[in-house]
Amino acid sequence: MNKIKIVIAGARGRMGKEAVYLTGRTEHFDLVGVLDHKHEGKKLSDLDGFTGYDVPIYTDIEKCFQTEKPDVLIDLTTPEFGYYHAKTALSYGVRPVVGTTGFTKENLQELEDLCEEMNRGCIIAPNFALGAVLMMKFSQIAAKYYQDVEIMEMHHDQKLDAPSGTAIKTAELMAEVRQAKNQGHPDEKETIPGARGADFDGMRIHSTRLPGLIAHQQVLFGAEGESLTIRHDSYNRVSFMSGVKLAVEEVLKVNVLVYGLENIME
Ligand SMILES: NC(=O)c1ccc[n+]([C@@H]2O[C@H](COP(=O)([O-])OP(=O)(O)OC[C@H]3O[C@@H](n4cnc5c(N)ncnc54)[C@H](O)[C@@H]3O)[C@@H](O)[C@H]2O)c1
Numbered sequence: 286m287n288k289i290k291i292v293i294a295g296a297r298g299r300m301g302k303e304a305v306y307l308t309g310r311t312e313h314f315d316l317v318g319v320l321d322h323k324h325e326g327k328k329l330s331d332l333d334g335f336t337g338y339d340v341p342i343y344t345d346i347e348k349c350f351q352t353e354k355p356d357v358l359i360d361l362t363t364p365e366f367g368y369y370h371a372k373t374a375l376s377y378g379v380r381p382v383v384g385t386t387g388f389t390k391e392n393l394q395e396l397e398d399l400c401e402e403m404n405r406g407c408i409i410a411p412n413f414a415l416g417a418v419l420m421m422k423f424s425q426i427a428a429k430y431y432q433d434v435e436i437m438e439m440h441h442d443q444k445l446d447a448p449s450g451t452a453i454k455t456a457e458l459m460a461e462v463r464q465a466k467n468q469g470h471p472d473e474k475e476t477i478p479g480a481r482g483a484d485f486d487g488m489r490i491h492s493t494r495l496p497g498l499i500a501h502q503q504v505l506f507g508a509e510g511e512s513l514t515i516r517h518d519s520y521n522r523v524s525f526m527s528g529v530k531l532a533v534e535e536v537l538k539v540n541v542l543v544y545g546l547e548n549i550m551e
């Protein structure tokens with residue numbers, strides 16, 4: 286089997302580091318370079334925590350793609366750079382696997398169009414943890430039967446975007462099947478703005494940020510005399526890596542934008 290040539294953007298970050306280690310322990314993955322906003326000209330192995338990863342660091346994405354000719358770009362950076370990296374990758378025929386969250390609907394549409402134009406696949410997964418994908422699907426099933434639902438997502442306090450990509454994706458999946466309703470009392474008033482959370486199609490999303498947390502979400506359904514809670518917890522970032530591996534393997538088989546791991550999980 287030919288090895289899959291991979292570039293990682295954001296390799297020094299919390300997720301990027303785990304993705305580097307994933308390539309190190311996966312026989313058919315070949316890390317050929319990393320993208321950073323500093324350390325041009327160095328090797329990744331020059332940096333703490335990356336002994337043995339003797340691959341070049343690039344700050345110029347085009348130079349990186351021209352030199353290394355990767356099959357796949359894994360992006361784990363920020364919304365602004367993630368979007369730019371994914372677009373540039375597609376324009377070079379490189380298939381992006383994007384874990385970066387905070388993309389707008391317009392970003393997604395543009396990437397979908399670019400996939401079609403370039404006849405290349407791109408996978409964007411708001412959450413790579415397989416249990417989180419199941420939590421979203423189970424919530425979608427429950428939303429058929431329960432109109433009243435609120436999403437509570439809880440993340441570490443270094444997270445830049447709110448609500449989380451997972452919460453938005455969960456709301457989108459539920460909105461496909463849920464009978465529309467505005468959550469709460471029709472006359473309710475917030476005495477402190479934001480008290481009722483973000484409004485997505487009448488569903489409320491509450492974002493908690495605390496040190497010590499990693500990534501957690503509970504979807505709470507209520508009906509007369511009962512409630513149903515569907516919850517997922519990631520206790521470390523290794524929990525995301527089986528999803529990253531799957532996405533890298535699957536992105537080579539598609540020529541469209543895939544938004545959400547549920548679309549490629551058997
Ligand atoms: N899809 C998932 O399952 C999942 C899981 C965890 C985190 N995330 C998302 O992944 C992203 C990264 O999260 P994190 O916790 O690793 O963040 P982090 O801040 O630890 O890492 C981000 C890295 O990107 C680098 N970076 C910033 N700008 C860059 C640029 N222009 N070029 C190259 N590198 C650049 C930073 O130096 C940093 O090392 C976030 O958007 C987060 O929401 C997704």
Ligand SMILES: O=C(O)C1=N[C@H](C(=O)O)CCC1
Pocket residue numbers: 386411412440441444445448449450451452499500
């Ligand atoms: O750490 C983060 O940031 C995470 N972001 C994802 C999101 O926005 O849903 C999920 C996993 C962790």
